[in-house]
Structure formats: C-alpha cells, structure tokens
Amino acid sequence: MGWIPSEEEYNPGITKEQWIISSNPEIYDAVSAFNELGIVDWKQSQKANFSVGDIVYIYISHKEQQIKLKTEVLKINIPTNEIIDDSKFYLNKDKLEPASNFMELKLIKNIKGSAFTKEALELFDFKTPQGPIKIKGNLKEYLSFIEYLQNKTELIPNTYDASYELVTEVVKSYAKMQDLSECDYKD
16 A cells, blocks of 8 residues: 555554454344453354464444454364353344354454545455455555554544544545546546
C-alpha cells in the first residue's frame, strides 16, 4: 500500500499467522460466548494449519457482516470430550456440523467500528470466508494499520483532532461507491 508504516513499525515482534474465521449468528452467539466465558473451544478446520499464538479474527456473517472479535489460539487439537460447555450459546443445534478437533481461543478484544465491516474490508481484497482464511497482503496491512490507529492515544475522536473520525467516514464513503474510478483529484 505504501502510505502506511511498515508492519514492523506498528506490529513489532509479530511472527505468528493471522486468520479470519466466520460465525453464523443464527446458529451460535459468538460475541456473547466470548464476552461471558473469555475462552471458547472452536471447531478446528482440517484445511487450516493453526498454531498456538496465532491471531484469529471472527467475522460475524449474515446481517452483521463485520469482524467483531479478535482472539488468540491457546491450544490446538482438543478432542471433543474435553471441550468447554458453551451449549447455551447455540441458537440452532440442528445446523451444527460434527468436528473431531477443536482449538481454544482466548478473547483479546471486541472490535467495533465501520473499518471492520464487509464493505470496508472488501476495499482491501477481503472475501467473505467460507472456511478459515489466512490474512495476507493488502488486508493484513489494512487490519494492522487500523488497529495501530485505534491504539494511538493522540487519536481519540473528538478529543485532540478528528483524524480517526475522518478516516472512518472516508472508509464508509468509499465502501458505498460502486466504482472507485469515479474518484479524481478533486475528491
């Protein structure tokens, strides 16, 4: 992207992978589960090679369509008979798919803001996940940079300046555009 600091500048020491997985809010209330339990055992896909320490963002699908949770993998390959009981957060058990292994995810933080909506993420090569996807390229840079901005104390909206609020509004506006080539130097 070029207009942002290097990853090492705003995420020093990150060596683990970053992933996005999706959660269907009509089947499972992931946000409530993580907020109440702090740690959730999540179905571990055989198609992804998760490791302890990896960061996993949880994208809430359907009507919400945005990343809502940032978690860290604490354990992998947990057998079904050892998982945490989170059955009260299942809204539709009939649609559950069986799993043989789970991974333990610890909530790092709840994510808020229009910068994490599907529309904003699509500007940086995001595709709605049908399974676990490894974050890379423009999307990785974008997510890291937005978190970097959110963690900067001098960018508290309505306190020092409106930089963060302005960036949020610009992302919202671009997300609504059908064709970015409509922008010219006057925009």
